[in-house]
Amino acid sequence: MSSITASSLPQISARRRVTDKVMRGSLLGGTILALIPLVLILFYLVKRGLSGWSQSGFFTSDPTGSFFGNPGGIRSAIVGSIEMVLLASVIAIPVGIGVALYLTEYGKQSWFANTVRYFVDVMTGVPSIMFGLFIYIVLVTGHVGGGFTAWKGSIALSLLMIPIVVRSAEVVLLLVPSSLREAALALGAPRWRVIGKVVLPTAAPGLVTGSLLAVARGMGETAPLLFTVTAAFGLTLNLGTLMNSLPVQIYTDIQSPRAEIVNRAWGAGLTLVLIVLLLNIIARFIASRSRRA
Numbered sequence: 001m002s003s004i005t006a007s008s009l010p011q012i013s014a015r016r017r018v019t020d021k022v023m024r025g026s027l028l029g030g031t032i033l034a035l036i037p038l039v040l041i042l043f044y045l046v047k048r049g050l051s052g053w054s055q056s057g058f059f060t061s062d063p064t065g066s067f068f069g070n071p072g073g074i075r076s077a078i079v080g081s082i083e084m085v086l087l088a089s090v091i092a093i094p095v096g097i098g099v100a101l102y103l104t105e106y107g108k109q110s111w112f113a114n115t116v117r118y119f120v121d122v123m124t125g126v127p128s129i130m131f132g133l134f135i136y137i138v139l140v141t142g143h144v145g146g147g148f149t150a151w152k153g154s155i156a157l158s159l160l161m162i163p164i165v166v167r168s169a170e171v172v173l174l175l176v177p178s179s180l181r182e183a184a185l186a187l188g189a190p191r192w193r194v195i196g197k198v199v200l201p202t203a204a205p206g207l208v209t210g211s212l213l214a215v216a217r218g219m220g221e222t223a224p225l226l227f228t229v230t231a232a233f234g235l236t237l238n239l240g241t242l243m244n245s246l247p248v249q250i251y252t253d254i255q256s257p258r259a260e261i262v263n264r265a266w267g268a269g270l271t272l273v274l275i276v277l278l279l280n281i282i283a284r285f286i287a288s289r290s291r292r293a
Contacts, residue, residue, distance in 0.1 A: 045270055052267020055260065063233045063249070063264075071260045074268045076235040077249040081272075083237065084150055084229070084245060085218050088157035092218075093211045095158075096165025103166075104173040105195055123163040131159045132224035140228060148230045150243035156224035161214040168210025172203045205286050212283040216276045222247035246272045 052058060057073045064072040099116065107113025135156040140147060176199050184194040200207070225248050232242035246268050253265030 042273075045266065045273065048263070048266035049270025050267075052263040052265070052270070055263065055267070058264070058267055062235050063244070071258070071264055072233075074246065074249055074264065074271065076233065076244040077246045077268060078271065079235060079237070080150070080232075080243040081219060081245040081247070081275075083239065084154045084225075084243065085157060085215060087151065087154035087239060088161060088218050089211070089215050091155065091158035092161035092165055092214060096162045096211075096214070097169045097207060099162075099166045100169035100173055101195060101199075103170050105191065105199070120163045120166045123159075124167065127223075128160055128221050129223035129227075131156045132227035134159070135224070136227040146240065148228060148242055150229050150239040150241065153225045153229035153243070153245075154239070156228050157218040157221060160221060160224060161218045164214040164217055165211055168213065169203075169207055172206030172210060173199065175206070176202045209283040209286050212279050212286070216279040216283075219276055219279070220247060220272060222251050226251070246275075 055073070056070060059073055059078070060075055061070075061073040062076040063074070064070060099120070103113050103116060107116065135152050139145070139152050139155070145151070180198050180202065181194055184198045185191070189197070225245050229243055229245065229248070231248045231252055232244050234244075236243060250265045250268045250272070253261050253268065256262055256265075
């Protein structure tokens with residue numbers, strides 16, 4: 001016979017309610033405690049960043065490199081970051097999705113596919129500076145295509161972005177029902193057509209979300225660019241030369257003894273955070289739309 005009697009049930013129910021309230025309160029308290037530093041950082045960043053935005057020509061001029069007079073703005077840094085991350089995305093997103101398609105559609109649980117997954121996981125945990133050092137040793141010191149150039153920085157960023165795209169794309173592709181693949185194969189369609197006409201369109205919203213998260217990660221990295229691009233003041237669209245970027249601009253400006261240049265660093269930091277925030281909002285919006293669909 002059970003040791004629980006009818007008279008003990010109200011006590012157990014009351015104890016469970018108390019335990020539930022205690023755990024909910026602990027979770028809420030821990031969440032608030034974790035959010036306090038984040039809120040303070042964002043408040044300070046907005047406060048200092050807006051003072052940088054108020055400087056003359058902040059978004060419409062380039063850094064002057066002069067210690068006296070108007071220090072200039074961050075136009076070249078914004079354009080350079082967008083251009084380098086765009087090239088990195090063109091490299092990383094197709095490669096990452098292609099690797100994920102192999103792992104889910106062909107390799108599956110083979111030893112080679114598991115080896116690829118292992119190295120992708122290793123790359124995910126590698127510090128970003130290692131990618132910059134790798135490109136520096138292989139391409140910069142080897143003078144492949146010249147010395148420090150923007151396209152080498154894009155390659156370093158793409159190496160950082162590829163494992164993020166692979167892991168997110170693999171998870172999304174595994175969510176595509178196997179019945180859809182089997183139905184298309186039963187109709188006589190070859191596997192490559194099933195992937196192109198059924199699997200990829202079904203997983204497209206999730207693939208876009210994962211790709212945007214990887215782009216946001218690459219947008220804020222500084223270390224790979226320091227070893228491959230360094231810094232330049234002028235605006236240029238030539239990926240074969242030195243190019244400015246927001247992370248490097250912040251890194252160099254924050255070390256200046258001049259208040260106007262330090263304020264420019266805070267303004268550039270706020271701009272970078274807003275760009276990354278916008279990319280994450282777009283990713284979340286696409287993800288929510290795909291779940292409702």
